[in-house]
Amino acid sequence: RLLDPSLATPSRLxxxxxxxxTPQELLLSKETFAILIDLLRPQEAKVLATILGQADTHDYYxxxxxxxxxxGSRKEKILFDFFELPIVQQENYTKLPATDxxxxxxxxxxxxxxxxxxxxxxxxxxxxxxxxxxxxGAGKTRTAMNIISEHxxxxxxxxxxxxxxxxxxxxxxxxxxxxxxxxxxxxxVTVHRYWGGYELNPEQLHDGFVVAGLxxxxxxxxxxxxxxxxxxxxxxxxIIDEAHQAVAPTYKLVLDALVIPFPQTALLGLTATPGRxxxxxxxxxxxxxxxxxxxxxxxxxxxxxxxxxxxxxxxxARIHARSLLYQSGLALTPEDLKQxxxxxxxxxxxxxxLAQDEQRNLRIIQEVETLVKSHRRIIVFAxxxxxxxxxxxxxxxxxxxxxxxTGSTPAAERERIISAYRTCDPEPKILCNYGVLTTGFDAPCxxxxxxxxxxxxxxxxxxxxxxxxRGVRVGGNAEAEVVTxxxxxxxxxxxxxxxxxxxEDVWSSTNDSKL
Numbered sequence: 017r018l019l020d021p022s023l024a025t026p027s028r029l030x031x032x033x034x035x036x037x038t039p040q041e042l043l044l045s046k047e048t049f050a051i052l053i054d055l056l057r058p059q060e061a062k063v064l065a066t067i068l069g070q071a072d073t074h075d076y077y078x079x080x081x082x083x084x085x086x087x088g089s090r091k092e093k094i095l096f097d098f099f100e101l102p103i104v105q106q107e108n109y110t111k112l113p114a115t116d117x118x119x120x121x122x123x124x125x126x127x128x129x130x131x132x133x134x135x136x137x138x139x140x141x142x143x144x145x146x147x148x149x150x151x152x153g154a155g156k157t158r159t160a161m162n163i164i165s166e167h168x169x170x171x172x173x174x175x176x177x178x179x180x181x182x183x184x185x186x187x188x189x190x191x192x193x194x195x196x197x198x199x200x201x202x203x204x205v206t207v208h209r210y211w212g213g214y215e216l217n218p219e220q221l222h223d224g225f226v227v228a229g230l231x232x233x234x235x236x237x238x239x240x241x242x243x244x245x246x247x248x249x250x251x252x253x254x255i256i257d258e259a260h261q262a263v264a265p266t267y268k269l270v271l272d273a274l275v276i277p278f279p280q281t282a283l284l285g286l287t288a289t290p291g292r293x294x295x296x297x298x299x300x301x302x303x304x305x306x307x308x309x310x311x312x313x314x315x316x317x318x319x320x321x322x323x324x325x326x327x328x329x330x331x332x333a334r335i336h337a338r339s340l341l342y343q344s345g346l347a348l349t350p351e352d353l354k355q356x357x358x359x360x361x362x363x364x365x366x367x368x369x370l371a372q373d374e375q376r377n378l379r380i381i382q383e384v385e386t387l388v389k390s391h392r393r394i395i396v397f398a399x400x401x402x403x404x405x406x407x408x409x410x411x412x413x414x415x416x417x418x419x420x421x422t423g424s425t426p427a428a429e430r431e432r433i434i435s436a437y438r439t440c441d442p443e444p445k446i447l448c449n450y451g452v453l454t455t456g457f458d459a460p461c462x463x464x465x466x467x468x469x470x471x472x473x474x475x476x477x478x479x480x481x482x483x484x485x486r487g488v489r490v491g492g493n494a495e496a497e498v499v500t501x502x503x504x505x506x507x508x509x510x511x512x513x514x515x516x517x518x519x520e521d522v523w524s525s526t527n528d529s530k531l
Contacts, residue, residue: 019417038104039099039101040096040101040103040104043085043095043096043099043101044085044087044092049081049085050081053077053080053081054077056077058076061076061077061080062076063098064076064080064095064098065079065080067094067098068080068083068091068094068095070082070083120199121199122158122161122162122195122196122198122199122200124155124158124159124162125155125331125489127154127314127316127322127325128154128155128158128159128162130314131148131150131159131312131314132159132162132163132166134312135148135163135284135312136163136166138310138312139253139282139284143308144279144281144282144283145275145282145283145284145285145306145307145308145310146283146284146285146307146308146310146311146312147259147284147285147286147287147303147307147310147311147312148160148284148285148286148287148311148312149287149288149311149312149313150286150288150313150314151288151322151323151326151332151482152288152478152479152481152482152483152485154288154314154322154326154331154332155331155490156286156287156288157188157189157192157286158192158196160255160284160286161192161193161195161196161197161200162196162200163284164176164178164193164196164225164253164255165196165197165200165201166200167252167253168197168201168205168225169200169201169202171252172203172223173222173223174223174250174251174252174253175221175222175223175224175225175226175247175250175251175252176224176225176226176251176252176253176254176255177226177228177247177251177253177254177255177274178193178225178226178227178228178255178257179228179229179230179233179254179255179256179257179267179270179271180227180228180229180230180256180257180258181229181230181231181257181258181261181267182229182452183211183212183229183427184452184457185257185258186209186211186227186228186229188458189227189257190207190209190225190227193207193225193227194207197225203223205223205224205225206222206223206224206225207224207225207227208221208224208225208226208227209227210226210227210228210229210232210233211227211228211229211231211232212229212232216228216247218243218246218247218250219246221246221247221250222250226247226251230261230266230267230270231266233270234266234267234269234270237269237270237273241273244270244273244274245273245277247274248273248274248275248277248278248281249278251274251278251281252280252281252282253281253282253283253284254271254274254275254281254282254283254284255283255284255285255286256271256283256284256285256286257286258286258287259285259286259287259303259307260287260289260303262285262303262306262307263302263303263306268306271283283307285307288478288479288482289478289479326487327487329487329489330487330488330489330494331487331489331490332485332486332487332492333463333484333485333486333487333488333492333493333494333495333496334494334495334496335481335485335496335497335498336495336496336497336498337497337498337499337500338497338498338499338500339499339500339501339502340379340380340383340499340500340501340502341502341504342375342376342379342501342502342503342504343503343504343505344369344370344373344376344503344504344505345505346366346369346370346503346505346506348366348505352365352366362470362471362506364400366506367399367400367403367469367470368399368400368402370399370403370470370503371398371399371400371402371403371406376501376503377403377406377407377410379501380396380407380466380468380501381407381410381411381414383466383499384396384407384411384416384446384466385411385414385416387464387466387497387499388416388444388446390497391444391463391464391497392440392441392442392443392444392445392461392463393437393440393444393445393447393459393461393462393463393464394444394445394446394447394462394463394464394465394466395446395447395448395449395453395459395462395464395465395466395483395484396446396447396448396449396465396466396468397449397450397453397465397466397467397468397469397480398420398448398449398450398468398469399450399468399469399470400450401422401423401424401450401451403450403468404420404421404422404448404449404450405420405422405448407420407448407468408420408446408448411446411448416444416446417443417444417445417446418445418446418447418448419433419436419437419445419446419447419448420447420448420449421433421434421447421448421449421452421453422449422450422451422452423450423451423452425452430452433447434447434457434459437459438458438459438461439461440460440461450469453483457483459483460486460490460491460492460493461492461493462483462484462486462492463484463492463493463495463496463497464484464496464497464498464499465480465481465483465484465496465497465498465499466499466501467480467481467498467499467500467501468501470501470502470503470506481498484496484497484498
């Protein structure tokens, strides 16, 4: 009603109801059958009660509500004939074949199974740490959950710790583990949350899965070494999600405290981008050193790049990338240029200036309105929080279903907006965001992204592109469109395939495992 009052008229609601439920379903449901009976005229209720053998009463409506209609019965035929509805015939019985296929409800593709085999092999060799490098959309989380489930089955009792830096990633890990363990588990284990307002007593840990926020774990580490030592002593496997962050000082301190004092504990990193920067090789070497130059990645015979294979096989969407060139007229100061050169990131004041550029914003709005004609789900990566809200407001005013999600959006509201966006109904929806949907966000129906946030981070750019590239074999799309707003006075971007191989020289060693 808020979007369009004409959508909530009785006639439109009736149309909607009959798209959701068939007339036959409505009649066979006890609740809706009672409502339909109340809508009959008195003479109609009397006739229906008579032919159904319920006429010996003065209250035909109540009598009809007490009738039990079972599928395939004579009364079902009488009821459907009265409402002039056909009986939907059930499919004829067919003889079962001599051979059949037993499929797992949490199964993996061949390239994922090969990755698991190699990860398991390397985690058994000192120093028991490895990085699993798979492109966005190739199923890192699903692969990791198979590794965790196998580890829990082989080590009973034990604790597996999963570390992530955002609440969304933490909750996603909990949800995915519970789904995986339902099919792969061999016993009941305890699942623990430790981020935000959740608390954890490591003394009570015995057998299960702990998902911890890195910020909270670091804060606790500074206050209590006993906490981290107890957690580490009871764990046998630690997973760090988005592992390119692993050598940041705070995160590295947490990982070192959990793993180094305990030789039995293995460390697995997960990432789609095994480097921290675009061109600071010293930082990337630190990451490679941290994981002992052990990286499991995909190497497919006949393909120079795993992304090419994943696209051709339908695991990833085929990307149609184009640039939206814009001359902003930014007057970059020597300090701005120095920060871009040394910090590999665009200064915040430059981002704010871009966000306030009306002509640039009009170009973005026009681009989104073009995409809406051929895409059902579109994500716009804005330059600032205010920019995301502005774009969403303008798109709403233009008659589109658009919402903004930022770090300042209340958790309940953010969950509501994202849940509505994740549905795959045919009506186009646009999600404008800043800073919260680059990782851990799974909405396979997304088939277009507009990157209106300039960045020098190849990691960040790859993650933004990754929101739209799930292929048909994993519930996504055959085609995806990526529009990058290229401010000609600022650095541009590379392709996703280049991003996947950007750090290969840093990781080159005899320990690198390509499957």
